[in-house]
Amino acid sequence: MNAHHPLRRRLFLILEGHSHKDPKAAGVFSWVLTLMVLCSVMAVILESVPAIEAQYGQSLAIFDAASIVFFSVEYLLRIWTAAERKxxxxxxxxxxxxxxxLSFHxxxxxxxxxxxxxQALLPGLDLRFLRVIRVLRILKLSHYSSALEDLMAAIYAERAAFISALYLLALSILITACLMYYAEHDLQPDKMGTIPDAMWWSIVTITTVGYGDVTPISLWGKVVGAFTALSGVFTVALLTGIVASAFASRVRTHELEFATEVEELLKDGLVDSLEKRTIEHLxxxxxxxxxxxxxIVRQILEEKSRMGARD
Known part of the structure; x- marks a missing residue:
């Protein structure tokens, strides 16, 4: 059995943004964290511009050091207060x-x-690699949004259909690349000389990017190109539809869970202060x-009221 720790519980709710006792503190912290993340990412982006880095490099380095202190303290507090999680x-x-x-967050x-x-342990590490990692701080905002988790859960729920669509996409890329290689490799040996080269063309055509760096010259090449473009519309639309449908189902599931929990809370048809806080947390x-x-709450209360009137 874990010991009750009021301060740890209070800090946990503030860090998670769900504190009912300290709503202002939770709100202020969420805004400060969001601002620090956005400013930190912007600083990384500006730092990659040579002219800005030369003029403001020291200021950006100081800000980065301050953000490291802030994020380090936050991380340690989250580890300490994680004992209050579930x-x-x-x-x-x-x-x-x-x-x-070990969790995503x-x-x-x-x-x-x-x-x-x-950088402290490996001074010779490529700075561009470190910049890429620092930009990933933007994912910290997922603490206050379940969008990424919902998307991954939605894709996992429809994984069979998603894998089938990916298989069709891979099949389209391979077949059209082989056909284009056969039609164009003699005419454009520098661009279609190998099947991997043709696969690059097939990928950018099927995904409707169409960089324009490679275009078919022969009649058969143009026919294959038209077929590839049409197959791209179908396969990408199929993938998009699967993801959109899965995400919508996930949102609907959340709504049903919320309605079920609220209906259980409002069995007596009344809403007290504790129930209000619980509903807001949900x-x-x-x-x-x-x-x-x-x-949803109004609808449930109205149904309870009508049932009470009948009785």
């Missing part, structure tokens, strides 16, 4: 902290400070808009 009698504080460290929080320690956790949540 309380369970069969998991110790250490196990809960380890689960956070934990790894992203680690990536936010990792470049500093990599709304934030499931990503339901405030207006939609209010509509």
């Amino acid at each position: 309380p369970s009698t069969h998991l110790s504080d250490h196990r809960r902290r380890l689960r956070y460290v 934990g790894l992203i929080d680690l990536l936010a400070i990792l470049p500093f320690f990599l 709304r934030r956790e499931l990503g339901i808009t405030e207006e939609h949540a209010q509509a």
